[in-house]
Amino acid sequence: MITSILFAVAGPMSVPQDLKAYSEKLPKSTIEIKMVPIPGGKVKVGEKTVDVAPFYMATTETPWEVFDQYLLSGEPSKPYDQTVFGPDVIARPSYSYILPDLGWGHEGYPVINVTSTTVEMFFRWLRTTTKKKYRLPTEAEWQWACQAGVDGELKLSSEELDKSAWHKGNSAGMTHPVGEKAANKLGLFDILGNVGEWATDADGKPVLCGGDFLLEAEKQNSTLRRRYQPNWQETDPQLPKSRWWLADAPFAGFRIVCEK
Amino acid sequence: MGTKKNQTSRRQFLQTTGGLAAASLLPNIAKAGVHTQGSGEIRVALIGCGGRGSGAAINALSVKNGPVKLWAMADVFEDRLNGSWDNIKNQLGDKVDVPKDRRFLGFDAYKKAMDSLRPGDVAILTTPPGFRWLHYQYAISKKLNVFMEKPITVDGPQSKKMIELNVLAKAAGLKVGVGLMSRHTIGMQELAKRIQDGELGEILLMRGYRMHGPAASSQSTPKPDNMSDIEYQIRRFHSFLWASGGCYNDFYIHHIDHLCWMKGAYPVKAQGVGGRHYKVNREGVPFIDQNFDAYSVEYTFADGSKFFFDGRCMDGAAGIYSSYVHGTKGVGIVARSGDFGGPQAIFKNQNMEASSLAWQSTDRSNPYQNEWEVLIDRIRANQEHNEVETGIRTCAVTSMGRMAAHTGQEITYEQFLNCPHEFVPNVAELDYAKPAPVMPGADGKYPIPQPGVKKDREY
DSSP states (O other), rough: OOOOOOOHHHHHHHHTTTTTOOEOOTTTOOOEEEEEOOOHHHHEETTTEEOOOEEEEEEEOOOOHHHHHHHSSOOOOOOOOOOOOOTTTTOOOOOSSSTTTTTTTOOOOOOBBHHHHHHHHHHHHHHHOSSSOEEBBBBHHHHHHHHOOOOSSOOHHHHHHHHHHTTTTTTTTSOOOOOOOOOOOOOOOSSSSSSSEEEEEESSSSSEEETTTTGGGGOTTTOOOOOGGGGGGGOOOSSOOOOBTTTTTTTTEEOOEEEE | OHHHHHHHHHHHHHHHHHHHHOOOOOHHHHHHGGSSSTTTEEEEEEESHHHHHHHHHHHHHTOOOOOOEEEEEEEEEEHHHHHHHHHHHHHHHGGOOOOOOGEEESSHHHHHHHHHHTTTHHHHHOOGGGGGGHHHHHHHHHEEEEEEOOOOOSSHHHHHHHHHHHHHHHHOOOOOOOOOOGGGGGHHHHHHHHHHTTOOSSSSEEEEEEEEEEOTTTOOOOOOTTTTTHHHHHHGGOOOHHSSHHHHHHHHHHHHHHHHHHHOOOOOEEEEEEEOOOOOOTOOBBBOOSSSSEEEEEEETTTTTEEEEEEETTTTOOOEEEEEEESSEEEEEEEEEETTTTTOOSSSSOOOGGGGEEEOOOOOOOOOHHHHHHHHHHHTTTTTOOHHHHHHHHHHHHHHHHHHHHHOOOOOHHHHOOOOOOOOOOOGGOOSSSSOOOOOOTOOOOOOOTTTTTOSHHH
């Protein structure tokens, strides 16, 4: 793994003394999630300046081996079940008709083709299993961590981007194992490129942040946002479409955050 | 594109004129399609309101060459009927005209739904495939065009029935689409043409893999006490060979179909292996379905070349879901992921690496929608469209491989077709209170294939 400092620092961004990097070891497995501290600060999201409290973020996009622990933790849902879940229910995806990983790779590769519902359930499971406040980042947290102290939208030169991000020009049309490119100043890999990352907006609604392996280099930036579109499931042949899997969104993944 | 479109429109106009002229000469036959030519409303009835049936209805209503209206619906389960109506109405409400008196419940509901249509309208047959020939027979008698989901047969006797019925459908000029959507994948159409033009040389070997978790209803735990046997078997249709042909037939058919298409031939025989391992769920409850967990079938073509298909429905095992064609000049990727995922590709040698790439497809259209565009266009133009013969052959070949694995015998196409074991001989008499086609033993489990023990039938 290559770790280097690539981002110019526009202002101070120091980690509070009481936050230290740690690894979350999942029960009954050897799998660990590496978490690094992210300092608090202010970030401009759209037209609004948002205060961000210190938090922890996973160094990588979530790989399949972590997600599989959730998938295998109990019975899957029935196909096309549209039960309205209570706030404490932990449900698992129904079995998919397709391979959600598209056969591109499993161990070490980022989770893809997941809906925001699936990710929410993953976090309910993770919180219950670890007794810690794991969740998706807010979009403000995500952007703040992505910019890593840079004031305003983060844009990298093509050379810098090639060192740190998988994008249309270098990905050969597929995702790549997490953590192969250079991390940012905070130790975050693939924060631009590889897969977009689910977050929650100020209204608590899901939003996909950042660029991915299919997007051109010039579109990779910290302010890119996407919302679910029906064509993310166009080739799901069923109705209702799956609430768990996106048949046509190999760019949709996520990263783990933990509250302090 | 403009020129091409104009040519198509002109051809359609000429064909339509011809069709109208023929109508006066053959009133009983040609009337089947008269009112649907040109631009009149085509009405569809949905028979089988499960997830795929509802999806097919959306595809039908979404065609460019409309208007198409959902006119009637039929199912044996009220919850499926109501749920489907809600979902379709929510999505395409202005194209749904199905008041309560055209929502039919029961084992004879298919007749009522089709009775509400006019000759030349479309019946969508998306019940479990065990019912397919029976519903197709009725559609033909009503002179309805048809879209039927795959599989369209589950055993030899049904395949023969379908062959006979399809002669009648063709004589009546009915347009019939079959849900083998690989054939409507534009990238695969291009690949097939290139293979037929010799870009891969002689085809020597094909490989298909569909390995994922136990999707849909392919694994089942014992029947709940509050449900009848027949209800349970229809709801869990992938678990029962009579209802679906099992996971082998229902799931693996797509790879088998498109690889035979690439080869330009169907295999003449098959041998196979399969087995059931720890058939319990994550909580230790036994599975009682009739499927094997894993299958591996070797198909042989008349020229001696081979096609290997490996299928597995096991939780937690590595997934692989793709298909390949190997020729004397190179290798082709047919389905890169899933049943039709692109890009399809041709490589100059046996290495599937970027440096060997000779061609790659670019189309990303939705084949589930494409298959409906073709069907409606052919109906409007009164051009021949009948995918049933191909569908029967694909189903028979798929089931031949399944039978080989289930009996442990080498099975030829003729042996499969002429096997007297009919999985559901009394399909026309099934009803809520009637016994189910297969009943569990004292242990609550259904009869399972026993290769080497039961050699002349699958269970």
